[in-house]
Amino acid sequence: MNQLATKYKDEISRIMAKYPPEYRRSAVMPLLYLAQREMGYLTDEAMQEIAEITEMGVTEVASIVGFYTLFHDQPGGKYRMQVCTDLPCALRGADRFLEELCQNLGIQPGETTPDGLLQIEEVKCLAACHRAPMYQVQSPEGLTFYEHQTVESALEVIAGLRASEQGKGGQA
Amino acid sequence: MNKYILLRHRDIPNLKDLQIYQENGGFAAFRKIVTGLTPDQVMQEVKASGLRGRGGAGFPTGVKWSFLPTNLWPHYVVANADESEPGTFKDREILEENPYQFLEGLAIASYAVQANTSYVYLRGEFDPLAAGLDRCIAAMEAAGLLGDNLFGTSYSLRLHTHLGAGAYVCGEETALLESLEGRRGLPRLRPPFPAVVGLYGKPTVINNVETLTNLPPILENGATWYRTIGTEKSPGPKVFCLSGRVKQPGNYEMPLGTTFRKLIYEYGGGILDDRPIKAIMPAGASSALIPATEAVLDTPMDYEAVAQVGSPLGSASVIILDDTVRMDWLANKTAHFFSHESCGKCTPCREGTYWMAHLTDRIAAGKAEAQDVELLHDVTSQIQGKCFCALGEFSIMAVRSGIELFRADFDARAKRVES
Numbered sequence: 079m080n081q082l083a084t085k086y087k088d089e090i091s092r093i094m095a096k097y098p099p100e101y102r103r104s105a106v107m108p109l110l111y112l113a114q115r116e117m118g119y120l121t122d123e124a125m126q127e128i129a130e131i132t133e134m135g136v137t138e139v140a141s142i143v144g145f146y147t148l149f150h151d152q153p154g155g156k157y158r159m160q161v162c163t164d165l166p167c168a169l170r171g172a173d174r175f176l177e178e179l180c181q182n183l184g185i186q187p188g189e190t191t192p193d194g195l196l197q198i199e200e201v202k203c204l205a206a207c208h209r210a211p212m213y214q215v216q217s218p219e220g221l222t223f224y225e226h227q228t229v230e231s232a233l234e235v236i237a238g239l240r241a242s243e244q245g246k247g248g249q250a
Numbered sequence: 251m252n253k254y255i256l257l258r259h260r261d262i263p264n265l266k267d268l269q270i271y272q273e274n275g276g277f278a279a280f281r282k283i284v285t286g287l288t289p290d291q292v293m294q295e296v297k298a299s300g301l302r303g304r305g306g307a308g309f310p311t312g313v314k315w316s317f318l319p320t321n322l323w324p325h326y327v328v329a330n331a332d333e334s335e336p337g338t339f340k341d342r343e344i345l346e347e348n349p350y351q352f353l354e355g356l357a358i359a360s361y362a363v364q365a366n367t368s369y370v371y372l373r374g375e376f377d378p379l380a381a382g383l384d385r386c387i388a389a390m391e392a393a394g395l396l397g398d399n400l401f402g403t404s405y406s407l408r409l410h411t412h413l414g415a416g417a418y419v420c421g422e423e424t425a426l427l428e429s430l431e432g433r434r435g436l437p438r439l440r441p442p443f444p445a446v447v448g449l450y451g452k453p454t455v456i457n458n459v460e461t462l463t464n465l466p467p468i469l470e471n472g473a474t475w476y477r478t479i480g481t482e483k484s485p486g487p488k489v490f491c492l493s494g495r496v497k498q499p500g501n502y503e504m505p506l507g508t509t510f511r512k513l514i515y516e517y518g519g520g521i522l523d524d525r526p527i528k529a530i531m532p533a534g535a536s537s538a539l540i541p542a543t544e545a546v547l548d549t550p551m552d553y554e555a556v557a558q559v560g561s562p563l564g565s566a567s568v569i570i571l572d573d574t575v576r577m578d579w580l581a582n583k584t585a586h587f588f589s590h591e592s593c594g595k596c597t598p599c600r601e602g603t604y605w606m607a608h609l610t611d612r613i614a615a616g617k618a619e620a621q622d623v624e625l626l627h628d629v630t631s632q633i634q635g636k637c638f639c640a641l642g643e644f645s646i647m648a649v650r651s652g653i654e655l656f657r658a659d660f661d662a663r664a665k666r667v668e669s
């Protein structure tokens with residue numbers, strides 16, 4: 079029983095309609111995004127189901143997950159705060175920003191806060207170099223950009239995420 | 251008076267609203283060509299305008315379109331919205347604030363090569379922008395600007411967005427096509443070129459977002475008008491992305507051929523803390539370093555003149571470096587970028603970028619010996635000219651020019667251990 083196909087019937091047919099019928103595999107990346115929305119990462123079952131829908135081998139689907147950095151096959155923090163430290167941002171203090179933010183949270187870049195809420199990651203250019211320091215937050219709801227940031231404003235954003243989680247009854 | 255041709259939203263509030271866009275002349279060009287011009291006439295007009303691709307290579311757009319064989323169908327147009335070169339943030343502004351001008355450009359290109367289905371490939375991080383474009387496309391369908399038998403003609407067009415998922419190499423056009431076909435983004439062997447064997451094996455045009463955004467004004471006002479802007483060989487307006495050690499980083503729309511000095515000191519407000527400028531990277535992290543002499547500052551930013559002072563203009567992602575920037579540190583940054591983004595298909599790039607990252611780590615940490623700088627330079631020679639795609643060639647630019655032009659920065663770090 080293909081749970082993804084059942085649960086997202088309409089969305090999947092909308093995705094499929096974008097591509098010629100004989101090129102079902104073009105839908106693999108949109109489907110991976112769809113499945114990743116559920117859990118924040120891709121389970122073996124999800125990859126199996128996507129392989130069935132796109133008529134691909136499951137190892138091929140897994141190789142795509144491995145190639146692209148926005149797909150995750152391991153659970154991480156519920157929220158991923160991805161700080162750009164690429165050259166143009168670094169010229170405007172991004173490295174220092176990341177270091178001080180991590181110090182404040184008591185974790186290293188790449189690590190997750192003890193409550194499992196937030197993982198801090200260092201990423202490459204996000205096409206907002208003129209508004210450094212900046213980061214994006216990847217969450218089950220999608221991506222949000224935060225620009226012209228300071229450690230104080232970032233800590234406020236994190237407090238906001240934490241509060242909204244608690245509002246939801248902490249179903250992390 | 252209106253100042254902008256591409257960033258028109260800065261003149262006209264709410265231009266991202268379809269009604270406002272149409273009230274300001276939007277889709278008049280598309281309607282005019284579909285109802286009144288043959289595809290060949292459109293192609294001739296674009297050729298005559300001299301428009302050159304804004305995605306990096308500067309290839310004449312109309313000429314590129316004319317390579318599509320007319321005995322092989324269907325044709326496709328794919329808009330390249332991967333925008334991942336460090337220092338580049340112009341396509342994002344266009345997609346966010348002036349999306350209909352871009353979509354009208356995509357529709358014009360599609361008509362010119364008679365594509366009935368076209369795609370916009372966006373980097374995965376542009377997910378919210380893709381959602382915005384999807385809404386625009388739906389509004390265009392509802393307004394009869396997309397769909398079957400447009401304006402009562404036999405021409406039909408549908409547009410779709412497609413998201414990448416975090417891979418710089420997918421901006422390279424053949425890797426982009428692989429990705430759109432549901433594969434890992436590994437570049438294809440060329441020839442055959444995408445113009446002949448492209449998406450799904452069919453003739454395909456790939457154009458940058460900014461390139462396409464130039465089309466509505468060209469078809470509206472004509473090639474002769476367009477050529478009054480910019481230079482003889484590099485006509486038209488360009489969005490320059492200014493970043494790094496300047497007071498006012500941002501996107502600046504100016505005619506091609508404007509000088510570095512004007513961009514940096516007039517528009518950018520000069521260097522942070524009024525420090526001395528040291529070097530310029532005109533093409534993002536893929537640039538060679540250009541020492542910022544007075545002569546360089548007075549160089550007009552067009553494709554030919556910038557290449558003459560040491561680096562291609564690329565997508566005009568101008569990164570400014572002042573005297574606080576150590577070039578060994580900079581080389582370390584770019585080396586890590588390319589080592590992270592190498593797709594791994596060919597050995598010189600995969601291994602070479604790894605070694606550049608490793609050696610520049612040692613140098614920047616002050617743990618290197620003097621011969622490590624020489625070794626690093628040798629590694630760049632091992633990569634140069636031996637890579638399967640341009641990413642590998644880009645990867646050495648800053649490192650190699652850094653060593654050759656700013657050797658003292660490297661030696662100062664390397665010698666530290668011995669003393």
Ligand SMILES: Cc1cc2nc3c(=O)[nH]c(=O)nc-3n(C[C@H](O)[C@H](O)[C@H](O)COP(=O)(O)O)c2cc1C
Pocket residue numbers: 302303304305306307308309311330331332333334335418419420421422423424456457458459461462639640641
């Ligand atoms: C590694 C690499 C990355 C590239 N990234 C982009 C990009 O993000 N956006 C883009 O438009 N072109 C990019 N290009 C250039 C494209 O391959 C292609 O030349 C361009 O999209 C053609 O459009 P144009 O003729 O309108 O410039 C990249 C090229 C290489 C080699």
Ligand code: SF4
Pocket residue numbers: 419437591592593594595596597599600637638639640641642643
């Ligand atoms: S040069 Fe680098 S990015 Fe290009 S194909 Fe080779 S390994 Fe891949």
Ligand code: FES
Pocket residue numbers: 162163164165166167168202203204205206207208210212336337338
């Ligand atoms: S370098 Fe950080 S957004 Fe471009």
